[in-house]
Amino acid sequence: MALASVPTLRRRHLPVLLAASWQAARAEPADDQLLIGMSMNNLLSLDPAAATGLDAATVACNLYDSLLEVDAGNATRLKPSLAQAWELGDGGRRLTFRLRTDVRFASGQPLTAAHAAWSLQRVLRLNLAMASVWKSYGFTAGNADASIRAEDAQTLVLDLPQPTDPTLVLMTLATSISGYVLDRDTVLAHEQRGDLGHAWLTTHAAGSGPFELEDWRPKELLTMRRAARYWQPAAKLRRVVFRHMTESQTLRLMLMRGDLDIAGGLSAPDVRALAKRPDLVVEEVRRATMYYVAVNARHPRFADERVRRAVLRHLIDFQGVAGSVLPFYGELQMRPVPPGLPASLPQPAYTFDPAAARRLLAEAGMPGGFDTTIRVVAEAPFTGIATSLQATLAEAGIRASILPGTGNQVYGAMRERSFEIVVGRGGGGAEAHPHSSLRALVYNPDNRDSARLSNFQGWRTGYADAELNRLIERALLTPDTAEQVELYHQAQQRFDARVGAIQPIAQMLDTQVLRRAVRGYQGHPSGATRLREVSKDASP
Amino acid sequence: MKARWMRGGVSAALALLGLLLLTFMIGRVMPLDPVLAIVGPDADRATYEQVHHQLGLDRPLWVQFGRYLGDLAQGDLGHALLTGRPVTEDLARVLPATVELATLAILLGALLGVPLGVWAASHHKRLPDHLARVLGLLGHSTPVFWFGMMGLLVFYAWLGWAGGIGRIGLGYEGTIPRVTGLMLVDTLLAGDMAAFRSALRHLLLPACVLGLHSMAYLSRMTRSFMLAQLSQEYITTARVKGLSRRRVVWGHAFLNIRVQLLTILALAYGGLLEGAVLVETVFGWPGFGSYLTSSLLLGDMNAVMGSVLVIGLLFVALNLTADALYRVFDPRARA
Numbered sequence: 001m002a003l004a005s006v007p008t009l010r011r012r013h014l015p016v017l018l019a020a021s022w023q024a025a026r027a028e029p030a031d032d033q034l035l036i037g038m039s040m041n042n043l044l045s046l047d048p049a050a051a052t053g054l055d056a057a058t059v060a061c062n063l064y065d066s067l068l069e070v071d072a073g074n075a076t077r078l079k080p081s082l083a084q085a086w087e088l089g090d091g092g093r094r095l096t097f098r099l100r101t102d103v104r105f106a107s108g109q110p111l112t113a114a115h116a117a118w119s120l121q122r123v124l125r126l127n128l129a130m131a132s133v134w135k136s137y138g139f140t141a142g143n144a145d146a147s148i149r150a151e152d153a154q155t156l157v158l159d160l161p162q163p164t165d166p167t168l169v170l171m172t173l174a175t176s177i178s179g180y181v182l183d184r185d186t187v188l189a190h191e192q193r194g195d196l197g198h199a200w201l202t203t204h205a206a207g208s209g210p211f212e213l214e215d216w217r218p219k220e221l222l223t224m225r226r227a228a229r230y231w232q233p234a235a236k237l238r239r240v241v242f243r244h245m246t247e248s249q250t251l252r253l254m255l256m257r258g259d260l261d262i263a264g265g266l267s268a269p270d271v272r273a274l275a276k277r278p279d280l281v282v283e284e285v286r287r288a289t290m291y292y293v294a295v296n297a298r299h300p301r302f303a304d305e306r307v308r309r310a311v312l313r314h315l316i317d318f319q320g321v322a323g324s325v326l327p328f329y330g331e332l333q334m335r336p337v338p339p340g341l342p343a344s345l346p347q348p349a350y351t352f353d354p355a356a357a358r359r360l361l362a363e364a365g366m367p368g369g370f371d372t373t374i375r376v377v378a379e380a381p382f383t384g385i386a387t388s389l390q391a392t393l394a395e396a397g398i399r400a401s402i403l404p405g406t407g408n409q410v411y412g413a414m415r416e417r418s419f420e421i422v423v424g425r426g427g428g429g430a431e432a433h434p435h436s437s438l439r440a441l442v443y444n445p446d447n448r449d450s451a452r453l454s455n456f457q458g459w460r461t462g463y464a465d466a467e468l469n470r471l472i473e474r475a476l477l478t479p480d481t482a483e484q485v486e487l488y489h490q491a492q493q494r495f496d497a498r499v500g501a502i503q504p505i506a507q508m509l510d511t512q513v514l515r516r517a518v519r520g521y522q523g524h525p526s527g528a529t530r531l532r533e534v535s536k537d538a539s540p
Numbered sequence: 541m542k543a544r545w546m547r548g549g550v551s552a553a554l555a556l557l558g559l560l561l562l563t564f565m566i567g568r569v570m571p572l573d574p575v576l577a578i579v580g581p582d583a584d585r586a587t588y589e590q591v592h593h594q595l596g597l598d599r600p601l602w603v604q605f606g607r608y609l610g611d612l613a614q615g616d617l618g619h620a621l622l623t624g625r626p627v628t629e630d631l632a633r634v635l636p637a638t639v640e641l642a643t644l645a646i647l648l649g650a651l652l653g654v655p656l657g658v659w660a661a662s663h664h665k666r667l668p669d670h671l672a673r674v675l676g677l678l679g680h681s682t683p684v685f686w687f688g689m690m691g692l693l694v695f696y697a698w699l700g701w702a703g704g705i706g707r708i709g710l711g712y713e714g715t716i717p718r719v720t721g722l723m724l725v726d727t728l729l730a731g732d733m734a735a736f737r738s739a740l741r742h743l744l745l746p747a748c749v750l751g752l753h754s755m756a757y758l759s760r761m762t763r764s765f766m767l768a769q770l771s772q773e774y775i776t777t778a779r780v781k782g783l784s785r786r787r788v789v790w791g792h793a794f795l796n797i798r799v800q801l802l803t804i805l806a807l808a809y810g811g812l813l814e815g816a817v818l819v820e821t822v823f824g825w826p827g828f829g830s831y832l833t834s835s836l837l838l839g840d841m842n843a844v845m846g847s848v849l850v851i852g853l854l855f856v857a858l859n860l861t862a863d864a865l866y867r868v869f870d871p872r873a874r875a
Binding site: 033044221408 | 576585586689714821826831
């Protein structure tokens with residue numbers, strides 16, 4: 001009887017046992033890991049000399065250390081990091097950094113000023129994407145050895161090759177990926193054909209950060225483990241997993257299931273829905289990057305200031321776009337210098353006014369409007385802005401066709417100056433400094449086609465104003481803070497009065513959705529969000 | 541026999557060469573700039589031109605293509621811009637993920653679709669036939685990404701039966717030693733049963749979604765082949781001889797459609813291997829389709845050419861396998 005009952009009992013309970021086993025698979029070992037879902041489309045390299053974009057910044061700042069850091073709560077405040085002290089000398093042309101003595105790379109090598117000097121020199125020698133900012137300060141591969149040098153194991157000296165505001169250089173050291181200090185010996189051990197380790201560093205890391213790179217499968221997955229030795233208190237979590245995810249709906253479902261701790265790149269409707277959940281938190285971080293509408297001032301039509309004024313001042317429904325298209329993507333911002341800086345100005349009073357636009361177009365000899373095209377990156381919120389613009393342009397008789405494309409196609413056309421109107425995003429470096437924004441969006445030192453200054457949005461739009469350039473250059477070199485602020489005000493007012501060819505609409509917001517169980521996460525305005533302080537409440 | 545194989549080999553090589561040439565030319569006229577993807581939109585002209593030169597894009601097209609073929613002859617598919625790694629390494633990484641997904645999908649599709657097609661044909665113009673046609677129509681006409689999203693919503697978000705996105709739970713990512721690249725096999729080899737269950741939970745839903753699409757196609761094709769067979773005189777004869785309906789359908793008619801079924805199975809499997817991109821996108825499946833699409837959008841021609849070559853080779857291999865199986869199933873082909 002007893003023997004007979006055993007198999008019967010087993011058969012009856014088999015589905016239950018299978019179901020229990022199936023459910024048991026749901027409990028996954030993630031309490032000491034931070035699981036982040038985001039698009040890693042732009043993460044093409046981890047080499048500090050070549051890596052561009054916010055994705056790379058987010059990852060690299062946890063693998064490397066920089067000489068200085070910027071306070072996540074106040075983007076204008078510099079903090080010591082590898083450099084425990086720094087000073088200005090030689091009339092603002094020399095920066096001297098005193099480095100810590102207790103820092104070691106993941107390889108175990110001690111970090112010295114020689115490594116810091118070599119890392120910066122390497123950026124210039126390779127002359128890849130991240131060299132641009134250093135070249136703008138006058139550094140070149142030719143002067144790198146003389147102007148960037150280690151005086152002793154703990155002292156690094158930077159002699160600025162040309163006059164500039166040293167605060168801007170300090171900001172770049174604190175926020176740019178190119179300012180990270182590399183383990184020279186490890187990198188050179190992987191050098192191929194004189195590439196200074198570039199090929200190897202594209203997919204590897206050699207830093208001193210709180211995490212070490214464990215695995216990177218591009219457009220799939222990146223994992224980091226807590227560094228065995230770190231000069232600051234060790235990272236609280238054992239592991240960080242970045243998962244490439246582009247579908248907003250999928251991110252949303254995974255957050256709801258608790259399978260992700262942090263998600264970025266969600267669509268506005270999904271963020272809105274998730275914001276209502278008690279177990280999730282929405283965090284927005286302002287970036288210096290701007291959403292903008294740009295016209296090509298090389299085109300005869302947009303060379304006329306009246307047409308630019310009609311299109312960029314009176315035919316953009318700023319308030320409407322900000323209220324309906326931009327929530328969670330950006331905040332209304334109509335000047336090139338973002339708010340929160342000493343040189344920031346109040347928002348101008350641009351209003352959507354088709355009647356005024358029609359009058360201006362009539363004065364310019366185009367009473368019936370004209371046909372044009374709007375190039376736009378085919379994703380939110382760009383398409384929403386472009387659609388709104390198309391409708392508002394039509395109210396003044398301007399018939400615009402929308403040409404959607406990839407970022408590569410849209411900005412490629414802009415770099416070639418072969419566009420009429422672009423709805424895009426850009427400008428504003430990571431540095432919280434007015435020059436950074438004005439240089440990126442407005443400054444255009446040589447408007448000739450042959451100059452090919454395609455890294456300046458000002459050149460791309462073909463708009464040049466010698467007086468405006470002079471104001472920006474003077475402001476940068478003015479040591480007196482009040483006078484500098486006044487010059488930046490004048491530059492912005494002139495840009496406003498002369499109707500530059502690029503019109504900011506909004507300052508970019510980087511919106512992340514976090515599980516409430518995540519503690520200590522603070523998004524950084526420069527993208528360098530450090531995860532060493534992040535922890536998680538244990539799963540119930 | 542030997543001559544036939546040689547003829548087959550030469551025509552396959554010519555087809556692959558043509559495929560590569562066509563892809564190369566299309567890639568060069570596409571309005572995409574791989575240099576811009578590498579240097580970023582804010583790089584200055586000098587940097588841009590340096591990278592342009594490093595990629596060899598300043599050389600004439602025929603020189604670029606010639607170099608590619610020369611490298612290919614030595615088994616070198618170049619480096620991918622997308623990943624900075626050799627394309628061969630990338631393909632070895634992404635292909636097993638898709639093979640795992642597509643194989644389970646085609647098995648599900650065939651195991652359900654073929655009997656459904658036979659059932660529909662043997663009940664022509666009756667309820668089972670109508671039901672199968674509606675199912676086929678639904679499976680074929682409903683966008684696969686919609687099925688995917690709905691599947692995730694119901695079986696993952698609401699019921700919690702299926703895994704989320706990816707091939708395994710995020711907590712296991714990067715912890716399973718890679719041996720075959722097939723996650724189910726690798727988790728078993730690692731002896732980690734919890735990870736195996738996680739991998740299985742992640743695989744089933746996308747495989748079902750993909751399999752549903754194949755099932756619809758296979759059932760419709762099977763039905764059509766079977767209808768053609770069931771109207772033949774030898775079927776009438778068999779019925780007149782008093783054979784059971786089941787014997788007539790499965791023992792006579794079905795045996796005669798095996799060769800045709802093989803062809804469409806091979807094509808359907810090939811289609812899944814290179815065309816699972818929508819399912820891969822919805823389920824964050826790091827497979828071949830996603831890799832090819834990302835490479836295309838970036839203008840990463842080494843990766844695109846390598847992927848196209850693999851697709852070509854897959855189809856050639858599937859066709860050769862189908863050819864070989866014809867001779868097993870059809871005595872006339874052995875002659």
